[in-house]
Amino acid sequence: MEVLKIATAGSVDDGKSTLIGRLLYDTKSLTDDKLEAIEQRSRKNGYDYLDFSLATDGLVAEREQGITIDVAHIYFSTKKKSYIIADTPGHVEYTRNMVTGASTSQAAIILIDARKGVIEQTNRHFFINNLLRVKEVIVAINKMDLIDFSEEKYTQIKADFEKLMAKRDYEDQKITFIPVSALKGDNVVHRSTNMSWYKGTTLLEHLEALDLAAVSNVGTPRFPVQYVIRPKTDEHHDFRGFAGKVYGGELSVGDEVVALPSQTRSRIKAIYFHDKQYETASRRSSVTITLEDEINLSRGDMLVKTGNLPSIDKQFTATVSWMDSQNLVPGKKYVVQHGVNKVLAKVSTINHKIHPDYSGIDKKTDSLGMNDIAEVTFKLNKPIFYDPFKKHRTNGSFILIDTQSNGTVGAGFISED
Numbered sequence: 152m153e154v155l156k157i158a159t160a161g162s163v164d165d166g167k168s169t170l171i172g173r174l175l176y177d178t179k180s181l182t183d184d185k186l187e188a189i190e191q192r193s194r195k196n197g198y199d200y201l202d203f204s205l206a207t208d209g210l211v212a213e214r215e216q217g218i219t220i221d222v223a224h225i226y227f228s229t230k231k232k233s234y235i236i237a238d239t240p241g242h243v244e245y246t247r248n249m250v251t252g253a254s255t256s257q258a259a260i261i262l263i264d265a266r267k268g269v270i271e272q273t274n275r276h277f278f279i280n281n282l283l284r285v286k287e288v289i290v291a292i293n294k295m296d297l298i299d300f301s302e303e304k305y306t307q308i309k310a311d312f313e314k315l316m317a318k319r320d321y322e323d324q325k326i327t328f329i330p331v332s333a334l335k336g337d338n339v340v341h342r343s344t345n346m347s348w349y350k351g352t353t354l355l356e357h358l359e360a361l362d363l364a365a366v367s368n369v370g371t372p373r374f375p376v377q378y379v380i381r382p383k384t385d386e387h388h389d390f391r392g393f394a395g396k397v398y399g400g401e402l403s404v405g406d407e408v409v410a411l412p413s414q415t416r417s418r419i420k421a422i423y424f425h426d427k428q429y430e431t432a433s434r435r436s437s438v439t440i441t442l443e444d445e446i447n448l449s450r451g452d453m454l455v456k457t458g459n460l461p462s463i464d465k466q467f468t469a470t471v472s473w474m475d476s477q478n479l480v481p482g483k484k485y486v487v488q489h490g491v492n493k494v495l496a497k498v499s500t501i502n503h504k505i506h507p508d509y510s511g512i513d514k515k516t517d518s519l520g521m522n523d524i525a526e527v528t529f530k531l532n533k534p535i536f537y538d539p540f541k542k543h544r545t546n547g548s549f550i551l552i553d554t555q556s557n558g559t560v561g562a563g564f565i566s567e568d
Protein backbone atom coordinates (compact mmCIF):
# COMPACT_ATOMS: atom_id res chain seq x y z
CA MET A 152 0.00 0.00 0.00
CA GLU A 153 1.08 3.58 -0.69
CA VAL A 154 2.69 5.35 2.25
CA LEU A 155 2.51 9.11 2.60
CA LYS A 156 4.75 10.77 5.15
CA ILE A 157 3.49 14.02 6.60
CA ALA A 158 5.36 16.45 8.82
CA THR A 159 3.35 18.64 11.15
CA ALA A 160 4.27 22.11 12.30
CA GLY A 161 2.50 24.37 14.71
CA SER A 162 3.22 26.46 17.77
CA VAL A 163 2.44 25.34 21.28
CA ASP A 164 -1.31 24.94 21.77
CA ASP A 165 -2.29 25.47 18.13
CA GLY A 166 -3.91 22.05 18.37
CA LYS A 167 -1.48 19.68 16.70
CA SER A 168 -2.15 16.80 19.06
CA THR A 169 -5.89 17.41 18.87
CA LEU A 170 -5.79 17.40 15.07
CA ILE A 171 -3.85 14.15 14.91
CA GLY A 172 -6.15 12.64 17.53
CA ARG A 173 -9.19 13.73 15.54
CA LEU A 174 -7.78 12.18 12.36
CA LEU A 175 -7.20 8.92 14.21
CA TYR A 176 -10.65 9.02 15.82
CA ASP A 177 -12.63 9.83 12.70
CA THR A 178 -10.76 7.24 10.64
CA LYS A 179 -11.49 4.68 13.36
CA SER A 180 -7.79 4.13 13.93
CA LEU A 181 -7.98 4.25 17.71
CA THR A 182 -8.23 1.03 19.63
CA ASP A 183 -11.10 0.53 22.07
CA ASP A 184 -8.68 0.78 25.00
CA LYS A 185 -7.38 4.06 23.77
CA LEU A 186 -10.87 5.41 23.18
CA GLU A 187 -11.97 4.41 26.61
CA ALA A 188 -8.94 6.06 28.17
CA ILE A 189 -9.70 9.27 26.29
CA GLU A 190 -13.35 9.22 27.37
CA GLN A 191 -12.43 8.55 30.97
CA ARG A 192 -9.76 11.22 31.17
CA SER A 193 -11.91 13.79 29.40
CA ARG A 194 -14.72 13.10 31.88
CA LYS A 195 -12.33 13.26 34.79
CA ASN A 196 -11.04 16.61 33.61
CA GLY A 197 -14.61 17.85 33.47
CA TYR A 198 -14.73 18.32 29.67
CA ASP A 199 -17.98 18.09 27.79
CA TYR A 200 -16.02 16.99 24.73
CA LEU A 201 -13.40 14.34 24.01
CA ASP A 202 -9.86 15.57 24.44
CA PHE A 203 -8.27 14.03 21.37
CA SER A 204 -4.86 15.37 22.20
CA LEU A 205 -4.70 12.39 24.57
CA ALA A 206 -4.74 10.09 21.54
CA THR A 207 -1.16 10.81 20.67
CA ASP A 208 0.11 10.16 24.19
CA GLY A 209 1.72 6.78 24.21
CA LEU A 210 1.52 6.37 20.46
CA VAL A 211 5.02 7.70 20.13
CA ALA A 212 6.71 4.92 18.34
CA GLU A 213 10.02 5.35 16.77
CA ARG A 214 13.27 7.24 16.83
CA GLU A 215 14.88 8.38 13.62
CA GLN A 216 17.73 6.07 12.79
CA GLY A 217 21.11 7.66 12.46
CA ILE A 218 19.97 10.98 13.81
CA THR A 219 20.12 11.35 17.52
CA ILE A 220 17.08 13.51 17.97
CA ASP A 221 13.53 12.46 18.57
CA VAL A 222 10.68 12.73 16.16
CA ALA A 223 7.47 10.99 17.20
CA HIS A 224 5.90 8.96 14.44
CA ILE A 225 2.20 8.17 14.35
CA TYR A 226 0.76 5.63 11.94
CA PHE A 227 -2.72 5.17 10.54
CA SER A 228 -4.30 3.76 7.39
CA THR A 229 -7.38 4.16 5.29
CA LYS A 230 -8.49 1.86 2.47
CA LYS A 231 -6.45 3.98 0.07
CA LYS A 232 -3.22 4.86 1.82
CA SER A 233 -1.05 4.38 4.85
CA TYR A 234 0.04 7.50 6.62
CA ILE A 235 3.01 8.32 8.80
CA ILE A 236 2.78 11.58 10.68
CA ALA A 237 6.07 12.96 11.94
CA ASP A 238 5.01 15.01 14.92
CA THR A 239 7.68 17.61 15.59
CA PRO A 240 7.51 20.31 18.23
CA GLY A 241 7.16 23.80 16.78
CA HIS A 242 9.28 25.91 19.06
CA VAL A 243 12.51 27.45 17.77
CA GLU A 244 14.60 25.20 20.04
CA TYR A 245 13.25 22.26 18.12
CA THR A 246 14.06 23.60 14.68
CA ARG A 247 16.43 20.70 14.17
CA ASN A 248 13.63 18.20 14.86
CA MET A 249 11.42 19.94 12.37
CA VAL A 250 14.18 19.89 9.77
CA THR A 251 14.61 16.14 10.25
CA GLY A 252 10.88 15.50 10.01
CA ALA A 253 10.40 17.69 6.95
CA SER A 254 13.44 16.45 5.03
CA THR A 255 11.90 13.00 4.65
CA SER A 256 8.23 14.00 4.26
CA GLN A 257 6.26 14.46 1.07
CA ALA A 258 3.61 16.61 2.68
CA ALA A 259 3.37 19.02 5.59
CA ILE A 260 0.53 20.35 7.67
CA ILE A 261 1.16 23.81 9.07
CA LEU A 262 -1.26 24.70 11.83
CA ILE A 263 -2.45 28.19 12.53
CA ASP A 264 -4.62 29.14 15.48
CA ALA A 265 -7.41 31.14 13.86
CA ARG A 266 -7.55 33.47 16.83
CA LYS A 267 -3.88 34.39 16.45
CA GLY A 268 -3.47 34.23 12.67
CA VAL A 269 -0.04 34.20 11.02
CA ILE A 270 2.58 34.67 13.72
CA GLU A 271 6.37 34.84 13.66
CA GLN A 272 6.66 31.07 14.11
CA THR A 273 4.44 30.44 11.07
CA ASN A 274 7.19 32.12 9.07
CA ARG A 275 9.73 29.59 10.27
CA HIS A 276 7.45 26.60 9.86
CA PHE A 277 6.70 27.57 6.28
CA PHE A 278 10.28 28.38 5.28
CA ILE A 279 11.66 25.14 6.70
CA ASN A 280 9.19 23.18 4.60
CA ASN A 281 10.03 25.31 1.61
CA LEU A 282 13.78 24.97 2.13
CA LEU A 283 13.41 21.20 2.41
CA ARG A 284 11.29 21.06 -0.72
CA VAL A 285 8.23 19.48 0.77
CA LYS A 286 6.02 19.39 -2.30
CA GLU A 287 2.64 19.57 -0.68
CA VAL A 288 1.80 21.97 2.12
CA ILE A 289 -1.58 22.15 3.82
CA VAL A 290 -2.23 25.20 5.93
CA ALA A 291 -4.85 24.11 8.46
CA ILE A 292 -6.46 27.15 10.02
CA ASN A 293 -7.65 25.62 13.27
CA LYS A 294 -10.04 26.54 16.06
CA MET A 295 -12.51 28.02 13.58
CA ASP A 296 -15.21 27.34 16.20
CA LEU A 297 -13.61 30.02 18.38
CA ILE A 298 -13.97 32.69 15.70
CA ASP A 299 -17.57 31.84 14.84
CA PHE A 300 -16.47 30.04 11.69
CA SER A 301 -15.88 33.46 10.15
CA GLU A 302 -15.10 33.46 6.45
CA GLU A 303 -13.80 37.00 6.68
CA LYS A 304 -11.18 36.16 9.31
CA TYR A 305 -10.18 33.02 7.42
CA THR A 306 -9.71 35.03 4.22
CA GLN A 307 -7.54 37.53 6.08
CA ILE A 308 -5.29 34.78 7.51
CA LYS A 309 -5.00 33.24 4.06
CA ALA A 310 -4.00 36.61 2.60
CA ASP A 311 -1.38 37.08 5.34
CA PHE A 312 0.07 33.66 4.61
CA GLU A 313 0.14 34.41 0.89
CA LYS A 314 2.41 37.37 1.65
CA LEU A 315 4.95 34.91 3.08
CA MET A 316 4.67 32.80 -0.04
CA ALA A 317 5.87 35.69 -2.16
CA LYS A 318 9.29 35.38 -0.47
CA ARG A 319 9.71 31.64 -0.95
CA ASP A 320 12.53 30.10 -2.92
CA TYR A 321 10.87 26.84 -3.99
CA GLU A 322 7.94 27.85 -6.11
CA ASP A 323 6.66 24.46 -7.19
CA GLN A 324 5.33 23.83 -3.73
CA LYS A 325 1.56 23.40 -3.72
CA ILE A 326 -0.21 25.15 -0.89
CA THR A 327 -3.78 24.42 0.15
CA PHE A 328 -5.73 26.24 2.86
CA ILE A 329 -8.35 24.40 4.90
CA PRO A 330 -10.44 25.93 7.73
CA VAL A 331 -10.84 23.30 10.46
CA SER A 332 -11.89 22.72 14.01
CA ALA A 333 -9.80 19.82 15.24
CA LEU A 334 -11.71 19.67 18.48
CA LYS A 335 -15.19 19.66 16.97
CA GLY A 336 -14.25 17.71 13.87
CA ASP A 337 -15.04 20.28 11.18
CA ASN A 338 -13.32 19.63 7.83
CA VAL A 339 -10.83 17.15 9.27
CA VAL A 340 -12.39 13.94 8.02
CA HIS A 341 -16.03 15.01 7.74
CA ARG A 342 -17.28 18.11 5.97
CA SER A 343 -18.29 20.95 8.21
CA THR A 344 -21.89 22.06 8.32
CA ASN A 345 -20.77 25.28 10.00
CA MET A 346 -18.78 26.63 7.06
CA SER A 347 -20.97 26.35 3.99
CA TRP A 348 -18.90 29.15 2.45
CA TYR A 349 -15.92 26.78 2.19
CA LYS A 350 -16.11 24.80 -1.03
CA GLY A 351 -12.83 22.86 -0.79
CA THR A 352 -12.07 19.37 0.47
CA THR A 353 -11.60 18.20 4.03
CA LEU A 354 -8.07 17.52 5.27
CA LEU A 355 -8.41 13.76 4.84
CA GLU A 356 -10.07 14.06 1.43
CA HIS A 357 -7.15 16.19 0.33
CA LEU A 358 -4.58 13.69 1.63
CA GLU A 359 -6.44 10.77 0.07
CA ALA A 360 -6.45 12.45 -3.33
CA LEU A 361 -2.69 13.16 -3.39
CA ASP A 362 -0.82 11.30 -6.07
CA LEU A 363 2.13 9.80 -4.28
CA ALA A 364 4.40 9.71 -7.33
CA ALA A 365 3.69 13.38 -7.99
CA VAL A 366 4.48 14.50 -4.44
CA SER A 367 7.60 12.36 -4.01
CA ASN A 368 10.78 13.90 -5.27
CA VAL A 369 12.06 10.58 -6.48
CA GLY A 370 15.13 11.47 -8.51
CA THR A 371 17.15 9.18 -10.74
CA PRO A 372 18.34 5.82 -9.40
CA ARG A 373 21.56 5.74 -7.40
CA PHE A 374 22.91 2.53 -5.94
CA PRO A 375 25.60 2.97 -3.29
CA VAL A 376 27.41 -0.31 -2.70
CA GLN A 377 27.07 -1.39 0.89
CA TYR A 378 28.81 -4.75 0.68
CA VAL A 379 30.57 -6.80 -1.95
CA ILE A 380 29.44 -10.42 -1.81
CA ARG A 381 31.98 -13.03 -2.91
CA PRO A 382 31.14 -16.49 -1.63
CA LYS A 383 34.20 -18.59 -0.90
CA THR A 384 32.63 -21.89 -1.98
CA ASP A 385 33.79 -23.50 -5.25
CA GLU A 386 30.24 -23.78 -6.46
CA HIS A 387 29.77 -19.98 -6.47
CA HIS A 388 33.34 -19.20 -7.30
CA ASP A 389 32.56 -16.59 -9.95
CA PHE A 390 29.76 -14.88 -8.13
CA ARG A 391 30.37 -11.27 -7.33
CA GLY A 392 27.34 -9.40 -6.08
CA PHE A 393 26.93 -5.86 -4.88
CA ALA A 394 24.51 -5.39 -2.04
CA GLY A 395 22.87 -2.08 -1.28
CA LYS A 396 19.71 -0.03 -1.27
CA VAL A 397 18.22 1.69 -4.32
CA TYR A 398 17.99 5.45 -3.81
CA GLY A 399 15.47 7.13 -6.13
CA GLY A 400 13.94 5.63 -9.31
CA GLU A 401 14.33 1.96 -10.08
CA LEU A 402 16.90 -0.35 -11.64
CA SER A 403 16.19 -3.22 -14.02
CA VAL A 404 18.04 -6.17 -15.47
CA GLY A 405 19.70 -5.06 -18.72
CA ASP A 406 20.13 -1.42 -17.65
CA GLU A 407 23.43 0.07 -18.73
CA VAL A 408 25.21 1.31 -15.63
CA VAL A 409 28.35 3.25 -14.76
CA ALA A 410 30.43 2.35 -11.72
CA LEU A 411 31.76 5.30 -9.74
CA PRO A 412 34.40 6.47 -9.23
CA SER A 413 36.09 4.34 -11.94
CA GLN A 414 33.45 5.28 -14.55
CA THR A 415 33.58 1.75 -15.98
CA ARG A 416 30.45 0.69 -17.84
CA SER A 417 28.53 -2.55 -17.67
CA ARG A 418 24.98 -3.88 -17.63
CA ILE A 419 22.90 -5.28 -14.82
CA LYS A 420 22.90 -9.05 -15.18
CA ALA A 421 20.66 -10.03 -12.29
CA ILE A 422 18.89 -8.60 -9.28
CA TYR A 423 18.51 -10.74 -6.16
CA PHE A 424 16.40 -10.26 -3.09
CA HIS A 425 17.23 -13.04 -0.67
CA ASP A 426 17.36 -16.12 -2.89
CA LYS A 427 14.90 -14.94 -5.51
CA GLN A 428 15.67 -13.13 -8.74
CA TYR A 429 13.73 -10.08 -9.89
CA GLU A 430 13.55 -8.08 -13.11
CA THR A 431 13.38 -4.74 -11.34
CA ALA A 432 14.46 -3.25 -8.02
CA SER A 433 12.26 -0.39 -6.95
CA ARG A 434 13.09 2.62 -4.84
CA ARG A 435 14.17 1.91 -1.28
CA SER A 436 14.51 -1.83 -1.86
CA SER A 437 17.61 -3.57 -0.53
CA VAL A 438 18.94 -5.93 -3.18
CA THR A 439 22.05 -7.61 -4.50
CA ILE A 440 23.04 -6.77 -8.05
CA THR A 441 25.38 -8.67 -10.36
CA LEU A 442 26.94 -7.17 -13.48
CA GLU A 443 27.69 -8.65 -16.89
CA ASP A 444 31.34 -7.62 -16.70
CA GLU A 445 33.87 -8.14 -13.98
CA ILE A 446 34.26 -4.75 -12.38
CA ASN A 447 36.05 -3.95 -9.17
CA LEU A 448 33.73 -2.17 -6.83
CA SER A 449 34.11 -1.64 -3.11
CA ARG A 450 31.92 -0.46 -0.27
CA GLY A 451 31.04 3.19 -0.80
CA ASP A 452 31.31 3.06 -4.60
CA MET A 453 28.14 3.71 -6.58
CA LEU A 454 26.30 2.29 -9.56
CA VAL A 455 24.22 4.74 -11.59
CA LYS A 456 22.46 4.57 -14.94
CA THR A 457 24.37 5.99 -17.90
CA GLY A 458 23.53 9.45 -19.11
CA ASN A 459 22.77 11.08 -15.79
CA LEU A 460 25.80 11.08 -13.55
CA PRO A 461 25.91 12.70 -10.13
CA SER A 462 28.62 15.23 -9.26
CA ILE A 463 31.89 13.61 -8.26
CA ASP A 464 33.63 16.15 -6.10
CA LYS A 465 35.68 16.83 -2.99
CA GLN A 466 33.98 20.12 -2.36
CA PHE A 467 30.37 21.21 -2.06
CA THR A 468 28.14 23.83 -0.53
CA ALA A 469 25.13 22.82 1.52
CA THR A 470 22.42 24.21 3.72
CA VAL A 471 23.27 22.99 7.20
CA SER A 472 20.92 22.65 10.14
CA TRP A 473 23.16 22.74 13.20
CA MET A 474 22.20 20.53 16.13
CA ASP A 475 25.04 20.71 18.61
CA SER A 476 25.70 22.85 21.65
CA GLN A 477 29.27 23.41 20.44
CA ASN A 478 29.36 25.85 17.58
CA LEU A 479 30.32 25.01 14.03
CA VAL A 480 33.28 27.16 13.02
CA PRO A 481 35.35 27.47 9.84
CA GLY A 482 38.48 25.30 9.87
CA LYS A 483 36.92 22.62 12.05
CA LYS A 484 36.76 19.04 10.83
CA TYR A 485 33.74 16.77 10.90
CA VAL A 486 32.84 13.43 9.39
CA VAL A 487 30.36 13.77 6.53
CA GLN A 488 28.18 10.67 6.41
CA HIS A 489 26.70 10.54 2.95
CA GLY A 490 24.92 7.25 2.33
CA VAL A 491 27.35 4.51 3.28
CA ASN A 492 30.37 6.78 2.93
CA LYS A 493 31.99 8.45 5.88
CA VAL A 494 34.50 11.08 4.80
CA LEU A 495 36.51 13.55 6.82
CA ALA A 496 35.55 17.11 5.88
CA LYS A 497 36.74 20.57 6.77
CA VAL A 498 34.42 23.55 7.02
CA SER A 499 35.94 26.03 4.60
CA THR A 500 33.47 28.91 4.85
CA ILE A 501 30.12 29.81 6.32
CA ASN A 502 28.54 31.74 3.50
CA HIS A 503 25.43 33.08 5.11
CA LYS A 504 23.08 32.34 7.90
CA ILE A 505 19.33 32.33 7.70
CA HIS A 506 17.74 34.52 10.31
CA PRO A 507 15.91 32.46 12.97
CA ASP A 508 12.58 34.08 12.16
CA TYR A 509 13.24 33.75 8.42
CA SER A 510 12.92 37.45 7.91
CA GLY A 511 16.05 37.46 5.83
CA ILE A 512 19.64 36.43 5.45
CA ASP A 513 22.28 37.48 7.91
CA LYS A 514 25.41 37.83 5.81
CA LYS A 515 28.07 38.20 8.44
CA THR A 516 28.46 35.16 10.61
CA ASP A 517 31.52 33.33 11.79
CA SER A 518 29.94 30.45 13.68
CA LEU A 519 26.74 28.47 13.90
CA GLY A 520 24.92 27.74 17.14
CA MET A 521 22.34 25.10 17.92
CA ASN A 522 19.28 25.34 15.62
CA ASP A 523 20.95 27.78 13.23
CA ILE A 524 20.54 27.15 9.54
CA ALA A 525 23.20 28.38 7.14
CA GLU A 526 24.91 27.76 3.85
CA VAL A 527 28.31 26.18 4.45
CA THR A 528 31.10 25.11 2.08
CA PHE A 529 33.00 21.90 2.89
CA LYS A 530 36.25 20.43 1.60
CA LEU A 531 36.39 16.64 1.79
CA ASN A 532 39.29 14.21 2.03
CA LYS A 533 38.01 12.19 -0.88
CA PRO A 534 35.29 12.69 -3.49
CA ILE A 535 31.69 11.66 -2.94
CA PHE A 536 29.03 11.13 -5.59
CA TYR A 537 26.20 13.51 -4.87
CA ASP A 538 23.20 15.23 -6.42
CA PRO A 539 21.78 18.56 -5.29
CA PHE A 540 19.05 18.01 -2.67
CA LYS A 541 16.66 19.82 -5.03
CA LYS A 542 16.99 16.99 -7.52
CA HIS A 543 17.50 14.03 -5.24
CA ARG A 544 16.50 14.08 -1.60
CA THR A 545 18.44 11.00 -0.52
CA ASN A 546 21.62 11.45 -2.50
CA GLY A 547 21.58 15.17 -1.81
CA SER A 548 21.59 14.97 1.97
CA PHE A 549 24.09 13.97 4.63
CA ILE A 550 24.68 14.14 8.34
CA LEU A 551 27.64 15.65 10.15
CA ILE A 552 29.33 13.62 12.86
CA ASP A 553 31.67 14.96 15.50
CA THR A 554 35.10 13.35 15.20
CA GLN A 555 35.52 13.05 18.95
CA SER A 556 32.11 12.34 20.44
CA ASN A 557 30.86 10.41 17.38
CA GLY A 558 27.51 12.13 17.87
CA THR A 559 25.37 13.60 15.10
CA VAL A 560 25.86 17.36 15.15
CA GLY A 561 24.16 18.51 11.98
CA ALA A 562 22.14 17.66 8.90
CA GLY A 563 23.04 18.99 5.46
CA PHE A 564 21.26 19.48 2.16
CA ILE A 565 23.54 19.96 -0.81
CA SER A 566 23.06 23.09 -2.92
CA GLU A 567 23.25 23.23 -6.67
CA ASP A 568 26.80 23.73 -8.03
Ligand SMILES: Nc1nc2c(ncn2[C@@H]2O[C@H](COP(=O)(O)OP(=O)(O)OP(=O)(O)O)[C@@H](O)[C@H]2O)c(=O)[nH]1
Pocket residue numbers: 161162163164165166167168169170202204240241293294295296297331332333334335
Ligand atom coordinates in the same frame (compact mmCIF):
# COMPACT_ATOMS: atom_id res chain seq x y z
N1 LIG B 1 -12.07 25.31 20.67
C1 LIG B 1 -11.08 24.60 20.12
N2 LIG B 1 -10.06 24.19 20.88
C2 LIG B 1 -9.10 23.46 20.31
C3 LIG B 1 -9.11 23.09 18.94
N3 LIG B 1 -8.00 22.34 18.69
C4 LIG B 1 -7.33 22.26 19.85
N4 LIG B 1 -7.98 22.93 20.83
C5 LIG B 1 -7.60 23.08 22.24
O1 LIG B 1 -6.36 23.78 22.28
C6 LIG B 1 -5.52 23.29 23.32
C7 LIG B 1 -4.18 22.84 22.77
O2 LIG B 1 -4.37 21.72 21.92
P1 LIG B 1 -3.24 20.63 21.71
O3 LIG B 1 -3.74 19.70 20.70
O4 LIG B 1 -2.77 20.08 23.00
O5 LIG B 1 -2.14 21.58 21.09
P2 LIG B 1 -0.67 21.21 20.53
O6 LIG B 1 -0.45 22.14 19.41
O7 LIG B 1 -0.56 19.77 20.29
O8 LIG B 1 0.16 21.66 21.72
P3 LIG B 1 1.56 21.08 22.18
O9 LIG B 1 1.43 19.59 22.20
O10 LIG B 1 1.72 21.68 23.53
O11 LIG B 1 2.51 21.58 21.15
C8 LIG B 1 -6.30 22.15 23.97
O12 LIG B 1 -6.96 22.65 25.10
C9 LIG B 1 -7.32 21.75 22.89
O13 LIG B 1 -8.48 21.19 23.41
C10 LIG B 1 -10.22 23.54 18.15
O14 LIG B 1 -10.34 23.29 16.96
N5 LIG B 1 -11.15 24.29 18.80
